Amino acid sequence: MYSRKRSKTSREGSSSGVALAKWEQPCTLPDIEDRFFSQNWDWSRFKDEEFGACWNENQNKPLCKFKNKQTEKKLWRYKMSKVTIDKVCVYERLVNAEEFKQIGITQKFERLGWERALDWVEDATSKHADEEPSRWKLKGETSKGLMVMSFQTMNRIANFDSLSEGSYTYYEMRHFWESGVVQTDLSDLVNAILPNYTEGEPYSRAHLSVEGKILQNISLENIMVRFGDRGKLRVWDLRVLHALLYGEPKLSWRHIVMMNIWDTRNQYKRKMIPHVRLISAMIAQQNQLPENSLGQRYG
Numbered sequence: 491m492y493s494r495k496r497s498k499t500s501r502e503g504s505s506s507g508v509a510l511a512k513w514e515q516p517c518t519l520p521d522i523e524d525r526f527f528s529q530n531w532d533w534s535r536f537k538d539e540e541f542g543a544c545w546n547e548n549q550n551k552p553l554c555k556f557k558n559k560q561t562e563k564k565l566w567r568y569k570m571s572k573v574t575i576d577k578v579c580v581y582e583r584l585v586n587a588e589e590f591k592q593i594g595i596t597q598k599f600e601r602l603g604w605e606r607a608l609d610w611v612e613d614a615t616s617k618h619a620d621e622e623p624s625r626w627k628l629k630g631e632t633s634k635g636l637m638v639m640s641f642q643t644m645n646r647i648a649n650f651d652s653l654s655e656g657s658y659t660y661y662e663m664r665h666f667w668e669s670g671v672v673q674t675d676l677s678d679l680v681n682a683i684l685p686n687y688t689e690g691e692p693y694s695r696a697h698l699s700v701e702g703k704i705l706q707n708i709s710l711e712n713i714m715v716r717f718g719d720r721g722k723l724r725v726w727d728l729r730v731l732h733a734l735l736y737g738e739p740k741l742s743w744r745h746i747v748m749m750n751i752w753d754t755r756n757q758y759k760r761k762m763i764p765h766v767r768l769i770s771a772m773i774a775q776q777n778q779l780p781e782n783s784l785g786q787r788y789g
Contacts, residue, residue: 536567552756578762583711601737603653610648623660623745632778647771659739683728693723715764
C-alpha cells in the first residue's frame with residue numbers, strides 16, 4: 491500500500507495568486523432552481539454484435555487493454571447498449587447524519603474524514619498506474635470539451651477526505667481488487683468484520699454484525715457502489731468495512747471512488763454508472779452541460 495506524505499491540497503485556488511484552470515472556476519451556468527434536463531441516453535445504435543464480439547467473447551479482458559481510445563469508446567457504448575440506462579444508474583443515498591450519530595455510525599465516517607460522503611448531496615443535487623493516487627486523473631470527452639475527475643475536482647464539490655493528506659493509506663489497485671486476503675491486508679480482516687462467519691462458507695451480509703449491516707447498506711451506494719448481489723460480500727467490501735468499524739487503515743474515499751469508476755468502465759460485466767450525483771455535480775461545475783440541458787424539474 492502507498493502511504494506517502496504530501497502537501498495539503500488547497501481548496502482556495504487563487505489565494506496563492508495562481509490563475510485557476512477552467513474547470514476550477516465557479517460554475518457560470520444560470521441557476522434555474524438547480525434543475526437538470528432528462529438526457530436521452532440511447533445506446534441502441536451502438537449494438538453492433540459483430541464489432542462487439544471481440545469483447546463479448548473475452549469478457550474478462552479489461553477495456554483499457556484494447557489500447558485504442560476510439561475502440562474503447564465504441565466498446566463501452568456497446569456494453570451499455572445491453573441495458574436500459576436509467577435502470578443501472580446508482581445514485582448516492584441521502585443519509586441523515588445527525589440521526590445516525592445517535593447510534594455511533596456517523597462517528598465512524600468522521601474518524602476517516604469521510605463525513606461528507608454521507609451528506610454532501612444535500613448541498614448539490616486516463617489514469618497512470620505508476621503515479622501516486624493523489625495525482626490520478628480520469629478524463630472524459632463531452633460535447634463541450636474535456637472533463638476531469640481528480641482529487642482536486644472532487645474537493646471542489648465537497649471537502650471529501652477531510653483529514654490531512656498525509657493521514658491516508660492507499661492500496662495498490664491490483665491488491666484492492668484481489669478476491670482473497672493479501673499480504674497488505676490486516677491479519678484479522680475476516681474475523682474482525684464477520685463475527686458470524688463459519689470457515690468455508692461464501693462471505694455474506696448475514697455474517698455481519700448489526701453495525702456492519704448498516705455500514706454496508708450505506709457503502710453499496712456511497713462508497714463501494716454495486717448494482718446487484720447486495721446480499722454477498724467481496725473481500726474489497728471487507729477492506730472498506732474494517733476501515734469504518736475500526737478506523738484502520740485510514741483509506742481515502744476519493745481513491746476508492748476513482749478505483750470503482752475505473753473498474754466499472756473496464757469490466758464487461760459491470761453494466762452500470764456509479765456515483766451518479768457526484769458525476770452530475772462535476773459536469774455542472776466544469777461547465778460541461780449542453781446549452782439545452784437545463785429544464786424540467788424531477789418530482
